[in-house]
Amino acid sequence: MKIIVCFENERVRERLRAELSAAGHQVVDGASALALTTAASTAGALLVEPSSAKLAIALLRDRGFAGRAVLAFDSLPEDAPKQVQRLGADSVLALSPPEDLVRRFALAAGGKRRVLVVDDSEATGKALIAELQAAGFDAMYAADTAAATACLLRRATRPDLLLLDVEMPRVSGAQLCRFVKTNDRFRSIRVVLCGTESREQLAVLAAECGADGFVLKDEFLGKAAS
Numbered sequence: 001m002k003i004i005v006c007f008e009n010e011r012v013r014e015r016l017r018a019e020l021s022a023a024g025h026q027v028v029d030g031a032s033a034l035a036l037t038t039a040a041s042t043a044g045a046l047l048v049e050p051s052s053a054k055l056a057i058a059l060l061r062d063r064g065f066a067g068r069a070v071l072a073f074d075s076l077p078e079d080a081p082k083q084v085q086r087l088g089a090d091s092v093l094a095l096s097p098p099e100d101l102v103r104r105f106a107l108a109a110g111g112k113r114r115v116l117v118v119d120d121s122e123a124t125g126k127a128l129i130a131e132l133q134a135a136g137f138d139a140m141y142a143a144d145t146a147a148a149t150a151c152l153l154r155r156a157t158r159p160d161l162l163l164l165d166v167e168m169p170r171v172s173g174a175q176l177c178r179f180v181k182t183n184d185r186f187r188s189i190r191v192v193l194c195g196t197e198s199r200e201q202l203a204v205l206a207a208e209c210g211a212d213g214f215v216l217k218d219e220f221l222g223k224a225a226s
Contacts, residue, residue: 001044001109004036004065005029006056007072008049012095016047023102033059040065041188045109047072053087061088061155066188068109088155114138116159118148118176119194120168124217128163128194145171149179152186159189163215166195166205174209181210 003025007013013029020027028039033048033056041064048056049072057069071089073080080092093108095101115137119125125141132139140159142148145168151157162180164173173193180186193206193214202214 002026002028002039002042003109004039004043004046004048004060006033006036006046006048006052007031008052012049015098016095019098019101020105032056036060037063043067045070045105047093047105048089050083050087053089057088058155061158062185064185064188066158066160070105070108113161114140114157114159115161115163116140116142116148116151116157117163118142118145118168118173119165120144121165124165132163144168145173145176148176152180152189158186161190161192163192163194164211166193166197166202174205174211177209177211 003020005013005016005027007029008031017027017029028036028043030036033052037060040060043065044067046057046060046065046067046069048069053071068091069089071084071087071092072095073092074094075096076092076094077083084090084092091108093105115132117125117128117132117139119128120143122143125143129139129141140151140157142151148162151159164177166173177191177193180189180191190212193202193211194217195202196217199216202216206214
């Protein structure tokens, strides 16, 4: 995993870089988030100190970061959960004691990946969400592209993956896919088209609009989507 480490203290950065790198991670570190934006879209996690967390998380998410933001304390304060919510982080990590730090970081950074299902059929959308949740994903639903765009624009609800129905009124799944894939803010989001068309038709459409892949609804849901 590529990890961004954002700490002012150089000794702390050196320690974290050494331990995480020894565990096989790729570490990009710096004293400020501004110097780390080039790694945002390809990083799977951010480890950041509370004093700079709010600005760092917001800036890196705007630059395409879609991973887990982990708030690092020397030792966990009683109000750690409140600070996570206030600063826009996803989880917390105590840097002390130093033993077992890599394993504890893996637990803090191992949150569920978020999928946004966009389908004008509520029944199909709910069925898709049930399948995704059973597979361990954090799944959300949007009934149309307007609701989906609202989720995309809010950092708190921005998904890691879009599962788009191809045939929707007003704005199609392919049109929304093109919008996502041509917007730098969303470049880390993967897009998968979902439809009842033939495999050949979906493959052509996915290539035309820049989707990362496609899935047939019948294969994904079986009889539930037919």
